[in-house]
Amino acid sequence: MDLVASLTNSNHNDEYKQLIAEKQNVFEGISEIDNTEYEIKLRPGAIEQFVQSVLSYSSKYNSISSILYAPENLIGKPSKYPMYGDFPDTYLLRSYGKWWKESEAAQPEYMPHDVDPIPSEDFVTVRFEYAVFPKDVFIYETYHPGAVVRIWGRKYGNPWNLLWKGPPQTCPVASRKYSPPIRQIKELINELRIEFNQSHLRYHTSLDAILLTGFRPKSLLQMTILQKGLLDTFVKESCERREQLQCFNDDGVDLFCNLPFEVMVHIFQYLDLKSLCRCAQVNKKWYFVSLDPALYRAISLKKYWHKVDNKIIQDFMNKCKNVKKLDLSWCSNEKQIKEVVFVQFLEQCCKNITHLSLDCCSFINTIVLGEIGKCNDLTDLRLRNCKRSVKDFGPLAQLHKLTALDLCSSCITDEQLINILKANTNLKHLIIDFCDYLETLDQVAETVSMFNPYLVTWSSWKTLSFTSEGIGHLARCSYLRELDLGWCLILNEPANCIEKISLGCKDLRRLIISGWRGVNDHLLLPLIRSCKQLTQLDLLGIKNISSDICERILASLPKLTLLDISFCDLIKTEQVLIWREQYPNVVIQH
Amino acid sequence: MFRRQYRELIGLDVDGVDSMVVRAEVEVVKDRELVRDRVTRVKASGSGSSGVAEACAKPCFTIVDGVADGVGGWRAYGIDPGEFSLHLMQTCERLVGIGRFTPSNPSELLARSYYELLQHKKAILGSSTACVVVLNKENCMLYTANIGDSGFMVVRHGKVIHKSEEQQHYFNTPFQLSLPPPGYQANVLSDQPDSAITNNFPVEDGDVILVATDGVFDNLPQSLLIKELCKVQGERCASRLQTVANSIAWMARNLSFDETFISPFAESAFANGINTIGGKPDDITVILATVAI
Numbered sequence: 001m002d003l004v005a006s007l008t009n010s011n012h013n014d015e016y017k018q019l020i021a022e023k024q025n026v027f028e029g030i031s032e033i034d035n036t037e038y039e040i041k042l043r044p045g046a047i048e049q050f051v052q053s054v055l056s057y058s059s060k061y062n063s064i065s066s067i068l069y070a071p072e073n074l075i076g077k078p079s080k081y082p083m084y085g086d087f088p089d090t091y092l093l094r095s096y097g098k099w100w101k102e103s104e105a106a107q108p109e110y111m112p113h114d115v116d117p118i119p120s121e122d123f124v125t126v127r128f129e130y131a132v133f134p135k136d137v138f139i140y141e142t143y144h145p146g147a148v149v150r151i152w153g154r155k156y157g158n159p160w161n162l163l164w165k166g167p168p169q170t171c172p173v174a175s176r177k178y179s180p181p182i183r184q185i186k187e188l189i190n191e192l193r194i195e196f197n198q199s200h201l202r203y204h205t206s207l208d209a210i211l212l213t214g215f216r217p218k219s220l221l222q223m224t225i226l227q228k229g230l231l232d233t234f235v236k237e238s239c240e241r242r243e244q245l246q247c248f249n250d251d252g253v254d255l256f257c258n259l260p261f262e263v264m265v266h267i268f269q270y271l272d273l274k275s276l277c278r279c280a281q282v283n284k285k286w287y288f289v290s291l292d293p294a295l296y297r298a299i300s301l302k303k304y305w306h307k308v309d310n311k312i313i314q315d316f317m318n319k320c321k322n323v324k325k326l327d328l329s330w331c332s333n334e335k336q337i338k339e340v341v342f343v344q345f346l347e348q349c350c351k352n353i354t355h356l357s358l359d360c361c362s363f364i365n366t367i368v369l370g371e372i373g374k375c376n377d378l379t380d381l382r383l384r385n386c387k388r389s390v391k392d393f394g395p396l397a398q399l400h401k402l403t404a405l406d407l408c409s410s411c412i413t414d415e416q417l418i419n420i421l422k423a424n425t426n427l428k429h430l431i432i433d434f435c436d437y438l439e440t441l442d443q444v445a446e447t448v449s450m451f452n453p454y455l456v457t458w459s460s461w462k463t464l465s466f467t468s469e470g471i472g473h474l475a476r477c478s479y480l481r482e483l484d485l486g487w488c489l490i491l492n493e494p495a496n497c498i499e500k501i502s503l504g505c506k507d508l509r510r511l512i513i514s515g516w517r518g519v520n521d522h523l524l525l526p527l528i529r530s531c532k533q534l535t536q537l538d539l540l541g542i543k544n545i546s547s548d549i550c551e552r553i554l555a556s557l558p559k560l561t562l563l564d565i566s567f568c569d570l571i572k573t574e575q576v577l578i579w580r581e582q583y584p585n586v587v588i589q590h
Numbered sequence: 591m592f593r594r595q596y597r598e599l600i601g602l603d604v605d606g607v608d609s610m611v612v613r614a615e616v617e618v619v620k621d622r623e624l625v626r627d628r629v630t631r632v633k634a635s636g637s638g639s640s641g642v643a644e645a646c647a648k649p650c651f652t653i654v655d656g657v658a659d660g661v662g663g664w665r666a667y668g669i670d671p672g673e674f675s676l677h678l679m680q681t682c683e684r685l686v687g688i689g690r691f692t693p694s695n696p697s698e699l700l701a702r703s704y705y706e707l708l709q710h711k712k713a714i715l716g717s718s719t720a721c722v723v724v725l726n727k728e729n730c731m732l733y734t735a736n737i738g739d740s741g742f743m744v745v746r747h748g749k750v751i752h753k754s755e756e757q758q759h760y761f762n763t764p765f766q767l768s769l770p771p772p773g774y775q776a777n778v779l780s781d782q783p784d785s786a787i788t789n790n791f792p793v794e795d796g797d798v799i800l801v802a803t804d805g806v807f808d809n810l811p812q813s814l815l816i817k818e819l820c821k822v823q824g825e826r827c828a829s830r831l832q833t834v835a836n837s838i839a840w841m842a843r844n845l846s847f848d849e850t851f852i853s854p855f856a857e858s859a860f861a862n863g864i865n866t867i868g869g870k871p872d873d874i875t876v877i878l879a880t881v882a883i
């Protein structure tokens with residue numbers, strides 16, 4: 001209002017200009033504004049809003065039901081910013097650095113020639129109360145910032161728009177309010193999807209809040225005016241493109257077509273999916289070559305999650321004959337793919353499929369699992385983050401060649417898992433993190449020790465029903481190299497299970513026993529004596545371990561590269577600094 | 591016994607770390623129509639639906655108050671006794687804030703909060719009594735859950751409508767939620783969150799609700815307490831509530847140091863065959879609220 005008033009009065013013209021300049025400065029300078037002030041002045045008509053609800057996510061530190069370190073902590077105003085640290089009331093991502101990718105159980109790349117230069121490793125989707133024309137997005141990062149690589153926006157029900165994309169950032173050790181320059185789209189949005197790449201970070205990253213600012217149209221007229229500008233520019237763009245295409249088509253003879261069909265197919269094998277689709281549009285011959293099923297033995301659509309729907313899958317159905325590896329992770333977070341279509345695809349094109357990954361796919365249900373159970377050749381199955389309503393994993397027991405099984409965050413029950421384990425005696429990697437329906441893990445471990453002698457990886461992070469005796473069973477798996485038992489024995493006595501494991505699994509490379517409050521120096525001694533191959537050791541949150549034992553760990557484990565002793569109260573920071581200098585090859589988290 | 595030692599030690603803890611000392615912080619939340627006086631650790635409001643999304647969309651229909659009193663004996667074991675109770679209540683507050691609770695089931699809230707403590711990266715150890723009351727404005731019901739000797743009292747026109755029962759294993763040893771240090775499990779009393787006494791009853795406009803630690807109930811005779819609470823029957827002015835809350839806390843504090851006074855604690859001790867006289871210096875926390883519908 002005061003803007004209008006000053007406009008009409010020419011005497012105040014300078015004042016008005018100044019005011020405008022000020023307001024603009026506020027916007028341009030927002031990223032540098034000192035950290036303590038997070039009240040942002042806005043132009044008239046603009047609103048700012050914090051997250052109203054969290055819709056989905058791919059990674060979480062704590063168990064499903066817990067609110068500590070949970071994505072729900074993004075809701076509302078920042079609670080910790082501008083403080084910096086590892087706070088339980090912020091959203092903490094589970095993985096960081098290269099450690100998870102270096103695990104033997106990590107999913108291999110299905111299409112090594114179609115890898116994103118800046119791959120997104122995790123995502124979180126949030127909703128805001130009002131749909132706005134976005135102006136700025138502020139991300140409040142309170143611990144190890146710098147992992148945000150993409151920001152998507154949309155109005156519920158519409159396709160996603162990429163608002164910003166950039167490489168992960170190297171940041172100083174301080175909290176920050178990150179506001180990358182987002183694309184000014186003339187579309188209303190009320191949902192944001194933030195994607196992360198934590199591979200360069202030294203430790204877990206955590207987010208406190210997300211602020212979306214923008215213009216909220218007050219009337220339909222205002223809205224149409226704001227959008228119309230966009231339509232014009234769009235028309236122009238497509239015209240330009242068409243002109244370019246025409247120029248291209250005028251160009252003479254296609255020498256490439258003289259190559260034999262097989263040679264062309266061979267060359268095409270090195271192309272990523274996007275290029276293949278482009279090639280298909282060149283001419284008839286290229287089109288037929290691009291349809292060759294040999295090009296679609298391994299498909300990974302995770303990178304293209306925002307484009308994938310029923311039609312795309314049906315399209316692939318025409319090209320694919322014999323898919324061996326299929327990754328549809330993230331592609332159907334909101335049922336973009338119907339289960340009928342997927343089942344049909346699986347039946348027609350994936351008879352001999354060996355690798356299947358369906359992270360965050362909402363179409364998974366009993367029917368789909370039944371169909372997956374019929375894929376006899378499956379060796380690598382990853383069903384991370386499937387819906388909590390899926391309870392019947394029974395059909396998976398029909399598989400018998402599995403070597404890797406990832407059921408992270410699923411509701412599988414003991415009986416179903418035991419049946420799967422009994423049927424797949426060659427199993428090497430088992431990931432059952434966050435599976436809170438497993439009530440007798442001791443029995444599961446006993447089954448593993450009897451039926452799966454070749455087990456290399458056992459990961460049961462944040463499961464609740466283990467006892468010391470049950471963990472002891474794992475000692476019979478002598479090939480075991482990676483053991484993630486984080487938070488499995490919070491208050492229970494560890495008794496002699498560490499000793500048993502140390503003696504039984506001499507080849508152990510990675511051991512995670514974070515949150516085992518009952519561990520003390522004495523219990524760790526057998527580990528130091530026997531497991532000389534150990535490279536990673538996570539002792540986070542163990543109150544009773546002393547500097548002495550850490551000293552011995554560092555001195556007597558020559559291959560150690562990672563030691564996490566955060567929240568170990570008895571170990572002093574000064575001591576850690578000395579160790580860091582003394583053992584430069586070991587990353588010590590404290 | 592192990593437990594008795596704590597309670598003896600607690601006598602030294604007046605205004606200690608494990609007490610949220612009487613703080614004169616007032617919050618008047620007009621749209622929630624409840625004038626409250628805060629002298630303690632938790633107060634939060636939410637709609638109480640289990641879904642996170644609805645919690646913010648709907649107006650707030652419930653108001654939650656609670657106190658937790660840490661067991662001071664843990665200091666001898668190098669454990670800050672205030673940490674457990676503080677985190678317990680903070681977690682309650684956050685659970686309510688994001689709507690992860692059922693208004694009609696405050697004991698579930700306590701249980702959830704307790705299990706969350708286990709999952710902290712930082713090892714939180716200690717033990718605590720706890721009392722949570724939830725006012726549901728939709729049906730004018732008060733839902734309560736109580737473990738141990740902290741408690742609540744509802745007064746209407748000078749009459750006690752409801753008072754919490756103390757839960758004790760034996761004299762001066764209340765029920766308590768606890769996370770003992772590893773190796774001590776066998777020696778320490780630990781009650782499950784589901785052992786909380788729960789209750790629900792209707793309240794009326796103007797009712798006075800007092801939630802306090804045992805430091806109040808052990809030192810102030812009920813008659814005196816009722817006299818004070820009568821002063822704020824139907825009171826909607828926050829500062830007057832504050833005054834009364836302050837005076838209750840001060841009276842309790844002064845009486846606790848009075849060595850000749852026959853306090854409710856001394857009476858109870860006498861009934862248990864222990865000859866003692868005087869008040870019981872302890873942590874004092876008072877939350878006072880009136881129902882305004």
